[in-house]
Amino acid sequence: MGSTLIFAFMRTxxxxxxxxIYREALKMLVNEGFDGFSIQKLAKVAGVSPATIYIYFSxxxxxxxxxxxxxxxxxxxxxxxxxDPEMDFATGLAHQWKRRAEYVIRHSDEAHFMExxxxxPLLPKAAKMRDPRFSEMMKRFVTKAIRNxxxxxxxxxVYWSVAFSPLYNLVRFHKAGMSLTGEKFELTDxxxxxxxxxxxxxxxxxxxxxxxxxxxxxxxxxxxxTK
Amino acid sequence: MGSTLIFAFMRTxxxxxxxxIYREALKMLVNEGFDGFSIQKLAKVAGVSPATIYIYFSxxxxxxxxxxxxxxxxxxxxxxxxxDPEMDFATGLAHQWKRRAEYVIRHSDEAHFMExxxxxPLLPKAAKMRDPRFSEMMKRFVTKAIRNxxxxxxxxxVYWSVAFSPLYNLVRFHKAGMSLTGEKFELTDxxxxxxxxxxxxxxxxxxxxxxxxxxxxxxxxxxxxTK
DNA sequence: ATTTTAATTAAATGAACATTCATTTATATT
DNA sequence: AATATAAATGAATGTTCATTTAATTAAAAT
Numbered sequence: 001m002g003s004t005l006i007f008a009f010m011r012t013x014x015x016x017x018x019x020x021i022y023r024e025a026l027k028m029l030v031n032e033g034f035d036g037f038s039i040q041k042l043a044k045v046a047g048v049s050p051a052t053i054y055i056y057f058s059x060x061x062x063x064x065x066x067x068x069x070x071x072x073x074x075x076x077x078x079x080x081x082x083x084d085p086e087m088d089f090a091t092g093l094a095h096q097w098k099r100r101a102e103y104v105i106r107h108s109d110e111a112h113f114m115e116x117x118x119x120x121p122l123l124p125k126a127a128k129m130r131d132p133r134f135s136e137m138m139k140r141f142v143t144k145a146i147r148n149x150x151x152x153x154x155x156x157x158v159y160w161s162v163a164f165s166p167l168y169n170l171v172r173f174h175k176a177g178m179s180l181t182g183e184k185f186e187l188t189d190x191x192x193x194x195x196x197x198x199x200x201x202x203x204x205x206x207x208x209x210x211x212x213x214x215x216x217x218x219x220x221x222x223x224x225x226t227k
Numbered sequence: 228m229g230s231t232l233i234f235a236f237m238r239t240x241x242x243x244x245x246x247x248i249y250r251e252a253l254k255m256l257v258n259e260g261f262d263g264f265s266i267q268k269l270a271k272v273a274g275v276s277p278a279t280i281y282i283y284f285s286x287x288x289x290x291x292x293x294x295x296x297x298x299x300x301x302x303x304x305x306x307x308x309x310x311d312p313e314m315d316f317a318t319g320l321a322h323q324w325k326r327r328a329e330y331v332i333r334h335s336d337e338a339h340f341m342e343x344x345x346x347x348p349l350l351p352k353a354a355k356m357r358d359p360r361f362s363e364m365m366k367r368f369v370t371k372a373i374r375n376x377x378x379x380x381x382x383x384x385v386y387w388s389v390a391f392s393p394l395y396n397l398v399r400f401h402k403a404g405m406s407l408t409g410e411k412f413e414l415t416d417x418x419x420x421x422x423x424x425x426x427x428x429x430x431x432x433x434x435x436x437x438x439x440x441x442x443x444x445x446x447x448x449x450x451x452x453t454k
Numbered sequence: 455a456t457t458t459t460a461a462t463t464a465a466a467t468g469a470a471c472a473t474t475c476a477t478t479t480a481t482a483t484t
Numbered sequence: 485a486a487t488a489t490a491a492a493t494g495a496a497t498g499t500t501c502a503t504t505t506a507a508t509t510a511a512a513a514t
Contacts (some may be wrong), residue, residue, distance in 0.1 A: 031348065032348060033261055033347050033348050033349075034260055034261045035262045036348070037262065094438055094439050098441055101443050105443045105444055112346065116343075116346035118403070119339065119342065119343035119346065120260050121260050123403055124403075124405070128409065130408075130409055132408070132409075135407060135408035139408070152425065154418075154421060155418060156406065156408075157397060157400050157406045157412055157414075157418070158393075158397065158418050158421060158422055160406070160407060161392075161393040161396040161400075161422065162422060162425050162429075165392040165393050165396035166385075166388040166389045166392050166393070169387075169388040169392035170384060170385065170388045172345065173384050173388075176345075176350055176351075178351070178354055179383065179384045179387070180362060180387060181357075181362035181366070181383075182354035182357055182359075182362075185384055187384075187444060188444060188445075189440065189441055189445055189446075191381075191382060192443070193440050193441045194381055194385060195385055195388065195389060196441060197436045197438045198385075198389050198429040198430065198436075199389070199429060200436040200438055201428060201429050201435065201436045202425040202428050202429035203425065204436065206434075207428060207433075207434065209317075209424045209425075209427040209431065210424070211317070211321055211420060211423045211424045212325070213416065213420050214324065214325055214328055214416055214420045214423060216328050216329040216333065217332055217414060217415060217416050217419075218415075
C-alpha cells in the first residue's frame with residue numbers, strides 16, 4: 001500500500017497534508033474520544049477536503065488502524081533503541097523501563113491513544129498488523145532470564161503485566177491529573193524509580209510469598225451468585 | 228434525581244425497561260465501542276422508544292455517567308464485602324485481590340466498560356460522582372499497613388498501581404483472547420495466584436532492589452528529542 | 455367508570471455523519 | 485507552452501444521529 005507507481009507526469013503529493021491528518025486525528029481522538037471523532041471534523045482541522053482523506057485511507061476504520069500501527073512502530077522503535085536481549089535481566093529491565101517511561105511521559109497523547117485502542121473492537125485487526133520483531137525480542141529476553149535464574153519462572157503475559165502495567169497505570173493517573181480517588185495527582189521521578197525497584201524485587205527469584213489460592217476461572221460455573 | 232414525588236394517581240413505571248436500557252447499553256458499548264453506540268440503536272435493542280430513554284436520562288452523556296456510576300457501585304460493593312481495613316496487610320490484600328479477580332472474570336463486560344471509561348473525556352465528571360467511602364477505606368488500610376511496617380512506604384497511587392494493575396492487565400489479555408504479541412492467551416487460576424504472590428513480594432518491606440534513577444519528568448524540557 | 459397523573463410512544467426535526475463524484479489543480483517532463 | 489497524470493477538492497449523496505413534540509396509554513384511587 002505504501003509504494004505507488006511513479007509515472008512520468010505527476011503532481012507531487014503534499015506530505016504535510018498526510019502528516020496533518022495523522023496529527024489532528026490523534027489529537028481529536030484523545031481530546032474528544034472515539035465518539036466525537038469524525039472525518040468531516042478531521043478534514044476541517046487538518047485543512048484538507050474530506051475527499052483527500054479518502055485518497056490515503058480506504059475508510060474511517062482504515063485510518064484508525066493505520067494511525068495505530070504508525071504510533072506503535074514509533075513507540076517500539078524508541079523503546080528498542082540500544083536494547084540488547086543479551087543484557088543481564090536487571091539491566092535490560094531498567095533499560096526498557098526507562099525508555100518506556102520517557103516516551104509515554106513525553107508523548108502522553110500518543111500513549112493515551114495506544115492504550116485506549118486496546119479497548120476498541122478494532123484491536124484484533126490491529127494485532128494482525130503488528131511488527132512481530134519487537135515481541136520476539138522481548139520473549140527472547142525473558143526466556144533467557146528465566147533460564148539463567150535471574151527471573152522467576154512465569155508465563156510471558158504474567159511477566160509483562162507485573163513489569164510494565166504499573167508504569168502505564170501511573171502515567172494514566174498522571175495524565176488524568178487524578179488518581180482513582182479523584183484527588184489531584186502528579187507523578188514524580190522518585191515514584192517511577194521506586195516502582196521500578198518494587199517491580200524488580202517482585203520478579204527476581206527468592207522469598208516467594210505464600211498466598212491463598214485464587215480460584216475464579218475454573219469455578220466460575222459453580223459461583224454464579226455475585227450479588 | 229433518583230427520588231421523584233409520588234402523586235396519588237400515577238401510572239407505575241416499568242422497571243424492566245430501565246434495566247433493559249442499562250443492560251443493552253453496556254453490551255453495545257463493549258461490543259461496538261463508544262463510537263458505534265447510539266441512542267436510537269439502544270432504544271431498538273432495549274425495546275423502548277428513544278423518547279423513553281430521555282425520561283430517565285437528560286442526554287446521552289448523562290446515560291453514560293449514570294451507567295458508569297451504577298457499575299462502579301456494584302463493583303465496589305462486591306469488592307468490599309467482608310473486607311475490614313484492620314486486617315493484617317497480607318490477608319487484606321489477598322481478600323481484595325480475590326474479590327476483584329472474581330468479579331472482573333465473571334463480569335468481564337462490566338469490567339471492560341469500567342476500564343474503557345477511564346480513557347474517555349467523561350472521566351473527570353465521573354470522578355466527581357464517586358462514592359468516597361471506598362477509597363477512604365482503601366487509604367486507611369494502606370496507611371495502617373505502612374505504619375505497622377507491613378508495607379513499604381510509598382504513595383497510595385504507587386501502591387495501587389503495583390498491587391492491582393497487573394491483575395487488570397491479565398484479565399484484559401484474557402478477555403481479548405490474546406496477549407500483546409497477538410498470540411492466543413487464556414488466563415488460569417495458577418497465573419493469578421502467582422501474580423498475587425509476586426505482588427505481595429514487591430510490597431513487603433525488605434530486600435529493596437537498587438535501580439538506576441528514572442529521570443523523565445523533571446528533565447522533560449531538556450530532552451525534547453525523542454526520535 | 456371516571457379521573458388524574460406520570461409513563462410511554464410514534465413521528466418528526468435539523469444537524470452531523472461517512473462516503474462519493476465530477477471537476478479542478480499542480481507538477482515534471484517534453 | 486503543451487501534456488499527462490495523480491493530487492486535491494467542493495459539493496452533493498443518502499443515512500444516521502441526538503433530541504423534541506404532541507399525543508396516547510396505563511394504573512390506582514375514587
